[in-house]
Amino acid sequence: MRRPNGLAREAIRFKPASFAGTFLALLMSALIVSACGILLETSLRASVPPERYAAAPVVAAADQNEYVVTGSGEDLEKEATPLPDTARMDAGLAAKAAEAPGAAAAVADFTFPVHAPGAGAGSGARELHVPGGVLTAHGWGAHTFTGTSLTAGSAPREGEVVLDAGTARAARAVVGDTVVLETAAGRQDFRVAGVAEAGPRETARDSGDAGATTWFADAQAPSLAGHPGKADAVVVLAEKGTGADALADAVKKALAGSGVLVHTGDGRGAVEDPGLGYAKVTLFGIGGSFGGIAAIVAVFTAAGTVALSVGQRARSFALLRAIGATPRQVRRAVASEALLVAPLAGIVGCLPGIGLAHWWFGQLQDRGAVPHAVDLHVSGLPLLAAVVMGLLTALGAGWTAGRRPARIKPGQALSEASVERLRPGPVRTLLGLAALVGGAILTGVSARSSGDDAAGAALGVVMLFMLAVGLLGPLVARLCAGLFGLPLRGAGPAAGLAAANSRANARRLASAITPIVLAVAFSSTLVFMHTSESHAADKQLRAGITADHVVTDPAGLPVDAATRAARAPGVQAAVGLLNTQVLVPTGSGEFKSLLGAATQGVTGSGAELAKVQDLDVREGSLDRLGTGRIAIDRTLAASAGAGVGDRLPLHLPDGTEAAPEIVAVYGRGLGVATVTMDRASLAGHVTSGFDSTLLVRGGSEKSLAALGEVTDASGYATEQNRDAKLGAWMNNTMAAVLGGFAAVAAVNTLVMTVLDRRPELGALRLVGATRRQVMTMLRWEALLVSAVGLALGSAIAAATLIPMMNGVTGDAPYVPRAMYGALTAAVGGLALLAVALPARGALRRRS
DSSP, X not given: OOOHHHHHHHHHHHOHHHHHHHXXXXXXXXXXXXXXXXXXXXXXXXXXOOSTTTTOSEEEEOOOEEEEEESOGGGOEEEEEEOSSOOOEETTHHHHHHTSTTEEEEEEEOEEEEEOOGGGGOTTSBOOOOGGGEEEEXXXXXXXXXXXXXXXXXXXXXXXXXXXXXXXXXXXXXXXXXXXEEETTEEXXXXXXXXXXXXXXXXXXXXXXXXXXEEEOTTTHHHHHTOTTEESEEEEEEOTTOOHHHHHHHHHHHTTTSOOEEEOTTHHHHHHOTHHHHHHHHHHIIIIIIHHHHHHHHHHHHHHHHHHHHHHTHHHHHHHHHTTOOHHHHHHHHHHHHHHHHHHHHHHHHHHHHHHHHHHHHHHHHTTSSOTTOOOOOOHHHHHHHHHHHHHHHXXXXXHHXXXXXXXXXXXXXXXXXXXXXXXXXXXXXXXXXXXXXXXXXXXXXXXXXXXXXXXHHHHHHHHHHHHHHHTHHHHHHHHHHHHHHHHHTSOHHHHHHHHHHHHTHHHHHHHHHHHHHHHHHHHHHHHHHHHHHHHHHHHHHHHBOOSEEEEXXXXXXXXXXXXXXXXXXXXXXXXXXXXXXXXXXXXXXXXXXXXXXXXXXXXXXXXXXXXXXXXXXXXXXXXXXXXXXXXXXXXXXXXXXXXXXXXXXXXTTSOEEOOEEEEEESOTTTSOSEEEEGGGGTTSSSOOSOSEEEEEESOHHHHGGGSEEEOHHHHHHHHHHHTHHHHHHHHHHHHHHHHHHHHHHHHHHHHHHHHTHHHHHHHHHTTOOHHHHHHHHHHHHHHHHHHHHHHHHHHHHHHHHHHHHHHTSSOOOXXXXXXXXXXXXXXXXXXXXXXXXXXXXXXXXX
């Protein structure tokens, strides 16, 4: 008898179709695991090289993360959450940093937006022509590390400004002229003290364009930025001969106890580009959270394909046992097959996996989710993990599938190879029932939860029900074949034979429907979760905006927009909104987390807000809205366990802790804002102090046109839906990756199943069946497989989405008919093609 590895080689030689299917399944598994692994590694290693701070060896800045601490002692864990806005430090610390040994100078740095009012500049003032009407402002001290130099005039003093050369040239402004600028401190006249050529390090990151820039006196810049006494960072320059590490250590000692962090190297880039923190979270969500799910699905699917391949050769193993092969030799033969196929499949699969990671990463950069300065990190670690995972999957699945034919007596093995076992083993049945019960319990938990708690429980529902389908596959397949086969019995001999075949070969049917269930369940959950949330948000937004006019400007509205609108003829109410985000602690114990809550800061009273917005107040009243008093959405109230009269601990956009009183709970937070608070409470805690939206009751569109783009509630809602396209794209992409993988696995399994049935198809031809009759039978079987897979997948998606959407939106899931119809057509079409094409080839060779 041949050695086990010789048997493996011969098996591959004489059963190429079966091993080709296994190879493809393991290849696809390596593809998806390697791509997600690369994105996960990038999230952990991502950095941004400094540009503006490139000439400064050391930069001190406040920590841009808020932390949730769980456990204690050795189990202590700190989970970082990026702050919604920039956390600032005491500008007075620059003097302390300057005293550090080896420091030549320490400069407090400020960056904030400034508006040029254009036609509203007034008589005697130069009108600045700036694209978008927005300039980037800094303190003049920044010229020491950016290379900016004066070409005319002098450094600015209080009430003065230095313009960049391009802006001054376009406005024909010279030293001594007056310009009008709007800052967080209001509209103000400034004397042009000088004109400067922006240094090479003042270029805008990601674009390479200098942009319109202004510089103010360092003493006045914090007040104009809206953050008196605060600086974005302190830049420390080194004396000649002082190294960056030595200077950093000295600065740390000088600033000890202040809570600020000292950065060198690429850490300086993270200070100047706050988008890096959110980019890491996004990449970790894809590579870690989604990647974990994808890896489980990949292993699950690949294991099923390997098990099918081994199961199709049960008769061969039985014959080997009959001619004297020992159980150990059979097991070694199966292991040798895995060792021959899995490593090569994994290596080949990593190549398109790298391509998928590059494409995915590039799309995220193009959509602004990841800064262009961040590079994709590709190392051998995620590729090795993908290959090893595929190998272990093949070994584990092969061992499990080959265990029984290797263990039982040769005669019994031959008998079982001829007639399919009706029931799975007792251990598998018990595990399947446990998964089914667990999924039902989690469905109830999800139904009683709200917000993120409902979404978190829903993920477990999908996984447990999918595990139940995989473990109880033969039983589920036999039951569904009997149920769905009833209509086929009256559809002719071919359809009746298809139904009988499906009932008699439940294991084969289970192998075919499991990948389809997987594809439908996960794709439907991801896609329809987003459509449901978007539909509910749009519905709430359209019902919530009762204003006649909505004024917006991407760069921010004029500081006095609400006042000017209120003076317009016929205007009954004008309320400005500043849109931002706060962090709210939720959960307890090991489940504590910080929830990002969309927030609107209201310029005006709660009574005025009620004239332009209908938040659907469920408890309390908006009349008391003001300093230290907020209103929140019902889902946040449930997640935080708070209600009217309670104080809600939260972190303002820059991380400042607050505990305002809840005066109202409302129901339209998904479409409008989760938290509503007065505008004054946000002052000094956001980078841009300009309102983003103005809601106006009464008046005319013409009278408001000077303030920004004017639309109605419907137009505003449509525009807000466009802004949510990144979330839609990410969900659809994940659904396409996961659903596409499962679809390929389903096609692969169906092709393997058909090719393995060539003797059966030949027997049907020998007893008188025509090629057309055989093909008709196979098409009915394909439709039965797709119908069962679609029904089970849809049922799992419904069991996931219904309780989750009830907790998140309060409505039933929204499933667009066209999208579900396309999904149904795709499932049916793929099943028909996967069966018809190999069957035609098999019948042609038999003819």
